[in-house]
Amino acid sequence: MGKERVAVVGIGQTEHRATRGDVSMAGLLREAAGRALADAHMGWSDIDAVVMGKAPDFFEGVMMPELFLADALGCAGKPLLRVHTAGSVGGSTALVAAQLIQAGIHERVLTVAWEKQSESEAMWALSLPIPFTPPLHAGAGGYFAPHIRSYIRRSGSPDHIGILVALKDRQNGLKNPYAHLHEHDITFDSIKESMMLWDPIRYAETCPSSDGACALVLGSERVADAAATDGRPPAWIKGTAMRSEPTLSAERDTVLPLGGALCAADVYRQAGIEDPRRDVDCVEMYVPFSWFEPMWLENLGFAAPGEGWKMVEEGATALDGDLPVNMSGGVLCTNPIGASGMLRFGEAAMQVRGQAGDHQVDGARTAVGHAYGGGSQFFAMWVVGADKP
């Protein structure tokens, strides 16, 4: 009884595009899963169980698509779980997969998260006409813009902070061959001049709608030790946490959510992180609209409330800053919604394994992956490290 050690021993992702018309849903998943298996030096038959995550099934028009995809993921005769926790799902899917090893049930688990948003119109799919909740907004940007305006009012942040975040993430994305957006000509002024969609969110401060998938192979201590001996460093999972808030709670603060703060405190405690700004080398956080970088810097304890924008302005979150954020280009460059959380978790693992290529942070030993969903109410995080816990 108790928790077994678990590590990431394989990482794979697809090339992300607005439309991956060259592959079926099964083909998309196999592109990511095949790369993760190759990275782990494993074949399909080595896998004990599969955990799949994605956001609403209406995005592709297939009800519980894991059922028809079981075959493509080599699941015949194996356990298959399907997780759906809104936008945080890519993160929480990885956490459910990790638990299967932590509980001592399996030794090698494949986890895959994906979305093929070209099958539908994501913006309107995210404009929910729930009974008694009239659709006052168009898309997620319409929902979150008031949160951002509140943040700007509370923090006294200058207007250009969102532009700085967008510029940094889009420039980081140029170093990531898998990213959806590669905007070589982007400048501060081009972002500033882009169309205002949901004040204060401009077009160039908004995530794209992507087709894509991410896959991780998780291994037990024995599996991870063997990989390390073979010269393939594992990313040890040092802390995992999820928190959820009910939508209508009168207690909620959607700008600085308690659920996010509790989630961060929980993973830091597990990972032995006392001062996150000092002890964490880099962070991949879920930033679908530029302003969420300073908001989450505060929520995750990297800055005091009202101070997150200063880290952005000082360049602390740049690839060469003291706390690089979204080295991959983040959600602002690539957003297959169901996969976006796992892409964050995967990038954190790539960093501590030293396999992030041109977007590698020198000497990264401890990294945080973060995802959120719903109306800033579902949170999933993990801390991964190069050193065995």
Added chain:
Amino acid sequence: MRDVAVISTAQTPARRRVEDLNEVEMLMPAIGGVLGRVDMTIDDIGFTCSGSTDYLAGVGFSFVSTLDGVGPWPPIQESHVEMDGAWALYEAWVKLQLGELDTALVYSYSKSSPGDLPMVLTRQLDPYTVAPLWPDSVSLAALQARAALDAGLVSTEAMAAVVARSRKSALDNPNAQLAWDRSTDDALAEPHSVAPLRRSDCPPITDGAAAIVLAAGDVARDKVDRPAWIRGIDHRIEPMALGLRDLTVSASTRLAGERAGISDGPVDVAELHAPFSHQELILRQALGLADHDNVNPSGGALAANAMLTAGLVRIIEVAERIGAGEAGRGVAHATSGPCLQQNLVCVLEGDDR
């Protein structure tokens, strides 16, 4: 594994159509009931996990609204599977195995009544090759029944006996939707609906919700006299393609049953999630319960079949019988997907076993 037990259960009465309540309102009595029965509130729960599907709710992120039925504050550790609540229970059981939390709330719900369920379920099928043909769930089950009849593994008389026994047992189940006392001959006299299935071979279409509280070790013993301990739980899936698997057997059920340890002791009661009569016969074979005389005393899915919930209800029915001292050891089974594609088996036991 760590000792984890079902200590409380609740279900809403199965209804063909719950028109005057939305999903949250329909679910809330189950949540209130399952916690109240063991004098707990959401503050006493370590982990919460639910199962539901957006496709029946008709809206994306439908589970987000039902979390308000739980209404936790401060924020909780919580997850959701787009699967039957039996798999939500599996995730919660795994979470409790980590030894950090002692209690879990599991719930699931669905309303099938707003749509045309057999047509909605066609959206589960391969979207490129099968779903465009809109083959409905009853017709697919009929293909399976025909294959089992042709293989000589079931008979129309045995199917009718399942129908008559299940609906008669349901007379004693206050939550059942379809219950009657009619003979096997009566069932056989019905015209075919989708041959070889008659209407009575098929499950009702149900709106409903259910919930369970799990507790570990001494917490379970402190709360109730007779916890229903989970002694084994496993789930397996097969490829969906109907031409790729032998529909007359359930290989994934057999494997899950073996791994859950069914044969490690006697089975006093079994609740099998068999929406169609012939499927009970296939599942009995897969689980070594071919001649067992206490299968589906609740009436099973032929008496009430709330999608995404009927599997969790099977666990509830077995746990309640163990809790009441009517059974020492029992087996609960849940299924998902067309023609028994995915299956979960849970073995439960009272303390005297």
